[in-house]
Amino acid sequence: MSKRALVVRGGWEGHDPVATTDRYAKFLSEKDYAVTTSSTLDSYLDDLSGVDLIVQNWTMGTITGDQLSGLLTAVRAGTGFAGWHGGIVDAFRDQPGYHLLTGGQFIHHHKDFLSYVVHPVGGHEIVADVAPYVVHSEQYYVHADPGNEVLATTEFLPDPDRPEIGTPTMPVTWVRQHGEGRVFVTTIGHRMADLELPAVHETITRGLLWATR
Numbered sequence: 001m002s003k004r005a006l007v008v009r010g011g012w013e014g015h016d017p018v019a020t021t022d023r024y025a026k027f028l029s030e031k032d033y034a035v036t037t038s039s040t041l042d043s044y045l046d047d048l049s050g051v052d053l054i055v056q057n058w059t060m061g062t063i064t065g066d067q068l069s070g071l072l073t074a075v076r077a078g079t080g081f082a083g084w085h086g087g088i089v090d091a092f093r094d095q096p097g098y099h100l101l102t103g104g105q106f107i108h109h110h111k112d113f114l115s116y117v118v119h120p121v122g123g124h125e126i127v128a129d130v131a132p133y134v135v136h137s138e139q140y141y142v143h144a145d146p147g148n149e150v151l152a153t154t155e156f157l158p159d160p161d162r163p164e165i166g167t168p169t170m171p172v173t174w175v176r177q178h179g180e181g182r183v184f185v186t187t188i189g190h191r192m193a194d195l196e197l198p199a200v201h202e203t204i205t206r207g208l209l210w211a212t213r
Contacts, residue, residue: 003028003052003212007037008044011061015086020192021057027205028053041067048074052213057087068098075101076179080211084189084204089142102185103145103176109138110159118172118188118199120152126175126184126206127151133199140187141170148174152186152203173203175210184211 005028009017025035033053041058044067048054051074063071075081081101082088090106092098099105115136120127130152141156152173159165173186184207188200195201 002032002034004050005033005035005053005055005212006043006048006051007035007055007057008041009037009057009087010039010041011057011091012059012086015057015059015190016192017057017059017087020087020189020195021055023192023195024055024204024208028208031209044068044070044074046070048079049077051079053080053082053208053211055208056081056083056091058091059086060090061092063092063095063098068092068095072097072101072178075181075183078180078213080182080184080213081178082184082208082211084186084195085140087189088185089140089187100145101178101183103148103174103183104142104171104185104187106140106187107143108141108159108162108165110157111161113137114139114157116154116157118152118154122149122151124149124151124175126203126210127173130199130202133197135188135194135197135200137188137194138190139170141165142187144171144174145176148176150174173207175207181213182211184208
């Protein structure tokens with residue numbers, strides 16, 4: 001029996017939620033997933049017990065208590081949850097319960113794109129054999145749960161607009177458990193060109209497969 005994936009996309013259009021999720025809906029379909037796409041958070045009100053993976057790209061926006069409850073219930077019961085960049089860690093800023101699901105929340109990035117190095121760490125299958133690589137895009141500063149299993153890091157570059165931040169080592173990619181469900185997050189993915197980087201694409205595709213029930 002094929003796996004079932006639900007792709008939920010919307011919110012701020014600057015992260016191109018349709019085109020970027022189409023990229024990974026195609027990948028999942030090629031892996032014999034039955035993929036459904038949705039442009040409404042009301043999908044979280046449906047019976048999700050048969051969904052093996054939720055891929056979300058919904059930047060900012062608001063989510064109702066019932067919608068969030070439906071999402072959390074599904075993941076706690078074993079549905080995987082995965083996404084990239086603002087579509088997963090800059091969503092529903094006023095919902096701490098959602099941030100406990102994702103294990104991180106976007107706080108800041110520099111005004112301009114810059115080039116930064118991403119360092120895979122540890123031996124997890126998602127980043128196995130992935131060498132350090134350079135991304136030219138937004139570099140996210142996030143507040144992250146210390147319980148995350150961090151799979152990649154970057155040295156946050158100095159920002160003259162926020163000198164108080166300094167240059168901490170910042171998590172880029174992580175996984176976590178939420179009840180019975182697996183959660184995969186990477187902060188890379190502001191634009192399609194980011195997702196087309198071979199190391200980023202490999203990390204995300206592996207992350208989607210890993211997070212699946």
